[in-house]
Amino acid sequence: MIRKAVRFIDERTGSASFLGKALRYVFPDHWSFLLGEIALYSFVILVITGVFLTLFFEPSLAQTTYHGSYAPLEGQHVSKAYASAVRLSFDVKAGLLMRQTHHWAALVFVAAIVVHLMRVFFTGGFRKPRDLNYYIGLTMLTLALVEGFAGYSLADDLLSGMGLAIAYAVALAIPLVGAPLAFLIWGGQFPGSSDFLSRFYIAHVLILPIAIGVLISVHLLLIALPKHTQFRGAGRTEHNVIGTPMWPGYALRAGGLFLATAGVLFALGGLVQINPIWQTGPFEPWLGTNGVQPDWYMGWLIGALRLMPGFEPHVFGYTIFPNPFFGGILLPSIVFGLLYLWPTIERRKTGDHHAHHLLDRPRDNPWRTATGAAVFSFIALIFLAAASDRIFVSFGIPYTGQVWFFRIAVFVVPVIVYRLTKLICEELRDSDAHPLRGSATREVKRQQGGGFTA
């Protein structure tokens, strides 16, 4: 049967030799090379569950009266979008499972991208020839953030409506073009024209997923062309790659990872409740709830918006930079700008224009690792600040005190982290001169006459 299939394909495409080579493609073994795969598999789950959801969701802001299984909403005036999202959660078999799995998959998708980005950054995997692919990866992260936010916004529940109000304010805060741009996106002033939701919907289910899908293909191609990177080790050089061939060992393990990812996501989707929109209720511009939070990956932006002191530069009584500009536009521009420029910055600093296929361990490049750790601690603190209202409710640490603490900590802590990381890296590097992957500990023996040898 296999022979028949192979013959069928090859006689029509002539691809037997290519496919044979592809099956022999070598994957170096290291668990950290699987992080991107986790993101890819989450994306697959997102597409599958998302298609299911589109069959029931109605992206319309037209008003309707809710009649359905959730009694507290009975008779309330809600948008068709909200009503259909509640209906698919309560009255469509497996609908809630799909909706929750979709949402969990989105959270894990972005988390996996971030962890993957950190692996690439701290090991120098972004260096030539892979800098091009690094930019594509960053672009996918950016698109994933927008895509996730668009999905969060579709349900037209109280949380998503308040999130959109903030997004509108951030768009408005862009210098010069903010107001016209926001009016283009929303079709007028917030809450926007009746077209608004269907626009977000098309972006969420068509434009952005296709863009991400295309970039994934290019990303994979650009991995395969120069072949995988690898860590230093016995026999490994810049000119070869050592590992397990795709078929059969690697394919089975990777397939196992896909199944495991899917299993975890569906288990979460069935067992752990996420975004219970029936409890949140429908949105109106004059309604608000305490503890407004976005999905985790937007947490740093809300943290920055909350930490920013209340100042708005102005001349002659006219505002120049609206306050949300600083947390909502400037901060992400700086962070993403730094990430995009990093390969260039590093080339400039080191003067190293060569191609690299062997990865660094984080300690091998203390300056890079320390800078990355400092930036990471900066963003992590802003994330934490975004939860400071819930920290107050749960642990009683006064909110205003926390805000002031974070306002100072975001500048002090990264400096300390930078120094400390650099010190640790240098220590590790020097004590472990042999660049072998693995433990840096050495056997210590007690000599007979007293004293130790390492």
Added chain:
Amino acid sequence: MRRTVRRLLTATLAAGLGGAALMTLANASAGVQRLSAGPGQLSSPQLIAEGRQLYQEGCASCHGLDAGGIPGKAPDLHRAGAGAADFYLSTGRMPLDNPGDQPVRTKPRYSGQRIDALVAYIGSLGGPPIPKVDPSLGNLSQGMQAFTDHCAGCHQVAARGGIVTGAFAPSLVDATPTQVAEAVRVGPYVMPKFNRRLIDDRTLNSIARYVQLTQNPVDEGGWGIGHIGPVPEGMVAWLMGLAAVLLVARLIGERTE
């Protein structure tokens, strides 16, 4: 049957996956103990006398011997009303150790019978009585809308509490219908107060009924992780979702030379 299944699964999951930190965050806002005693409505002269006695032992140091208040320390309790007294005492918010602190829900300092006596005494000084509320007469849909309009801004839409700069709005997971009604009418600490023009008695019944629902919400989706929205959701995504998959990756990717 479905609810039992869900509870069982939820419990297993919570225990099995060891989200201890999460549980802390989610449950830290929960109060201490549900009050067993109902509000005292009796006010015989003996009860009032007993209440005055208790008052002078436990409350007079701040509110004054004649309950006329001590400027800068604590307010006059004349015309404060039985409703306010019952609210503050039955939720353990009074007596307060330090007059400047925000009163928070704790285990009541007094037994149910002693609270009845104190409430009878404060009630005898005038003011509105304990409001009558009957959740069973309320309408859930009206309750949800009124709660979102008037209460969710501070108490959070699932009644899990929140913050107002300078103070916090308590979670309502332990609030009895009577306490909810008292708080609405009294406006304790920095809470706004709502008269019958703003929230009529029928709407109040509905709000009380809706608060009861939020105490045991419809968690069709499974484990409710505290009902406080995306913060615990993000923690689950990282600490359970991604962590589990990373563990698998670690197991299959480890296999090197």
Added chain:
Amino acid sequence: MAAALAGAALAAVAFVVVYIVSADTQLLGLSLGLALGCLAVAAILAGQRLVPQEHVVEERPQFGDVSEQQQLELELVEPASGISRRKMLLGVGSLAGAAVGVAAVVPLASLGPSPGDEIGSSPWRRGLAVVDEQGRQLGPEDVPIGALVTGFPAGADPRELGSPVVLVRLPQNQLQLPTDRADWAPQGIVAYSKICTHAGCAISLYRYPLYRPTSPGPALVCPCHYSTFDPTRAGKRIFGPAGRSLPQLPLAIDQAGKLVAGGPFSGPVGPAWWGVRRT
């Protein structure tokens, strides 16, 4: 491994049965998760134990062969070498390209109107009645001290950003309005835009002390980023990220004793934009 495969089959069957019988979300998730998990175990075990474990060394292709690059360059440039007036054609060509590019994006302008007068505007004007969510006209007796009331302009779209206002009544001796706003607060009732000047969320928190000396003073708070405004001092920001005060709506009491607007808002409503007037 056979056990894992059997488990997967069993769990998958359980999923189908649950779907038909009750469609309980938890049982569906559990069974599907288990089925996929068991399959994962089987696949991983097969990959690690069943099939031959190979360790292969492969040559890596080296990029950047200079002679190939030169060849490509030549092929790109060669055909053009015979053309005269190359620069001119190139210039006109890019011009045409740019023009077509602009023409291609211009229809995007259909997406929305120009901000013009709409942004920051409000339906409120002098004499317009203040109504509640049900359209009932509000009077001073509907705004007791310590209560937070949401009002809308009679007959206007409540969803417009310029529509909702918060009404609170304060003791006259606590009010510290600027002198030009002295008559904006009949009976101590003040009205502010309900839309936060920071990020456009609804000001739905009101802090009003039952006993002033031991509690924080009156404040209007936005639940999104906790911008805090002082209703006694014309909506001035006292904490948080908002850059402007809340726009105040002058109030008056009409012949029938009901609340009406005494004029338009004191400033533009909603979140700020480049060039917005600050007051």
